[in-house]
Amino acid sequence: MIVNEQVAVDHGLKKDEYAKICELLKRTPNITELGIFSAMWNEHCSYKSSRLHLKKLPTKGKKVIQGPGENAGVIDIEDNDAIVFKIESHNHPSFIEPYQGAATGVGGIMRDVFTMGARPIANLNSIHFGSPQHKKTKNLLRGVVHGIGGYGNCMGVPTIAGQTSFDSSYNGNILVNAMTLGLVKKDKIFYSKAAGLNKPVIYVGSKTGRDGIHGASMASASFDEKIEEKKPTVQVGDPFTEKLLLEACLELMAGDSIIAIQDMGAAGLTSSSIEMASKGNLGIEINLNKVPCRETKMTPYEIMLSESQERMLIVLENGKEEQAKKIFDKWNLDFAVIGKTTKSKKIELYFDEEKVADIPVNTLVENSPMYDRKWKKAKLPKKNKIKKEDLKHLKIIDVLKKILANPNVCSKEWIWQQYDHTVMGDTIQKPGGDAGVVRVHGTDKAVAASVDSSAIYCWAHPLTGGKQVVCESFRNLISVGAKPIAITNCLNFGSPENEENMGEFVECVQGIGEASEYLKFPVVSGNVSFYNQTKEEGIKPTPVIGGVGLIKNYQNMITMDFKEVDNLVLVIGKTEGHIDQSLFARNILDEKNGPPPEVNLFNEKNNGETLLKLIENNLIKSAHDVSLGGIITSVSKMCIKGKKGINIKKPKYLINEIEYFFAEDQGRYIIEINKKDFKKVADILNKNAVHFDELGTINENELYINDKTKVTIDELSTSNKSWLINYMSK
């Protein structure tokens, strides 16, 4: 095939990018080379629109062992233990083929984690669908949930937490973000940097097929009406092979024969080999005839661009081939020496004794395009004036029931019951709480993790929204008694070529940066997914934050279920009555304008750290952060989980009841304490200048408000639990 500008454009490259390739090579690339450039230079692999802004994120901290740039981030959890973690998107493939798209998303992120030598110990996911009324939503939801379960369950890694939302902006572009945490010894972490000349380059895992060719390019473009034709670009997952690959890799890693290792994810053999060479400042020579293929007559182009799953590339020490091969034979996996490291600093490919590609590595990596895209700053919307008369006719209990049954608040048990969340025998906090918690096997320590996003707030004001998501992650970890350590982010946005979408990206990233800097909650890994858009219509900006924290003694973990009748319930943090962009305003008043709640980083930090102090002093019986639906929604969930009721007395200081109960002011928590501890708790809160309200006392099974209004917890529980089950069984 003759390569020209049109062929390059068909590969998703821009005309000027093609000109730059010709200039860098000082000749016209052949088709294999063009394929390699298009795979490395697409948005998904090159981060060409985002790099400039991602650089500004805080990535360092005392506990950070490895920040962004490797397969995943690594943090120190003491005693020579470290946690490897990352979140990644698989949005485009999941819309085209929900089961395989979601499954391979989970497979890919687990591979990123065990490539670094860590055994995966927990999975999480953040999934977002179109309006429940949209004709595709139900099938997409079912397919994605089955896919996530199908892969994670087979791998034997518990899925411990997640997040599901519905919004019509995802009608044409769903989001599937998967996160994995792995456990590794600090002195046994593996990296992707190749080193040394003439070292054997090894291919292990599944055979290479024709699936997933151009997957990364597909994920770097918007959807149009021809989307169905893109099905062949979706990879097909085989979790059993991945389980074998995991065990074989960990067995090989126990020895000292690996110099560098890299999984074949997006852009397969192309990006894995180039990444290793680039980081090691070396060249790599590969004989493509040696690559194990599943199908006959595969061309060099197809072999290099296949995104077949469950494959790894390893640079070994010389002379260790036989020893390594034995391990992969034991696990029935392919093992082939396909090339070697060279000093050429080029990627050189041979096929049928002919040289089929010859590209300097730096042209693919350092010289890849980087754009300073135009972006538009968002204005802070004006506050709505909500008329008090509009609120008067509302009955709190009716509103509460509606909110508890709202698709974005209701119980997601139907989903997480399909994920094995207890395998490995260390899950001490299951899905449905503020964060999932797993013990560090055989120790007193436990690791907490949570995934969060607030697309509505980000859409209303990206800068505030960006900050808010980080704060929510911080709060969720603190609510289970964990000290927040670091985050990973998955930045899902529309087209970067659109100034407004690019503005949303830039300002969300700025917000994330400010909050993580202030809270000392650095970003150690992440992923950007642009072009979540169909034709001109993009999704609401959806940065997803995965937070990780440590509980030193797992016996001190906190859960959100109310524990004991007669205990006191307090609200930590001040309620100002911010209703704009709240679930209440949008769904009950049908008011979609206005600014999101303000984020005060000082209060966030101070309130959170003070709560941790209370927890350390064993003064907290249960805790839950206040988020969607405000105080009353949070309290109701604590009642439902604990099968207890509460007598609520609204504090006198504020505004009307509705605003007090449904406002979504930030930095707040609900806590349960023993009556006899009240003075101690109040002292600590006062000493740290933390505002608190006395909200009420726990009772057997009813929710009372100011002695007048009441509802049974069973009734609230039914509202909360039935929506999703009914929706899926219709």
Add this chain to the structure above:
Amino acid sequence: MKSSVITFPGSNCDRDMDVALKKFGFKNKMVWHADAELPKSDLVVLPGGFSYGDYLRCGSMASKSKIMQSVINFANSGGMVMGICNGFQILVETGLVPGVLLRNKYLEFICKNVFVKINDKKNKFFKNVDNKVLKFHIAHNEGNYFCTNDQLKEIEDNNQIAINYCDENGKIEDEFNPNGSIKNIAGIFNKKKNVLGMMPHPERMIDTSLSGEDGSLFFKNLINNLK
């Protein structure tokens, strides 16, 4: 007491079982599926997981693996064998226990706590367990127990039903059946009751920080019965 846990390539509850057995006093060995010989054992456990990926019928390939011939001989000579979840699926494929396991009625994987009623205590697995009802945990996609009417009659006549899904008071009703199993069957024995296959995972219920402690009851009792 010596136990052996068989590790198939896709087993993923083998470590959990090892932890549980050791916690309650067994000297446990992990045995690789490609080995021919079983070490000397008082109990052999086939753990949960996806033995060979289970792309074919669950457990069917595992039932033909090298180690299984030794396990079958061991069981036929009266040795104690327990299959949990995928291990149960493997046992039905070998024919050591009767019946088959179909996909769950609602075609979905289920991971949750369940209650099971002990149907028969005249066996070494459940003898001396004080409780009538145990809180166990299930996590499976193919746990819908099925057999022919003739088989069912035989199973019932021989008292081979080990445990049934029920509510916390031991009431066996359709609404407490998580997967559509005939007669709410959660586990069954072979005729001699030295082989037990069950879907629930007692190894996930062995301390208060997990889902509960009824698994501890089960294992403590088991090791005492084997002594």
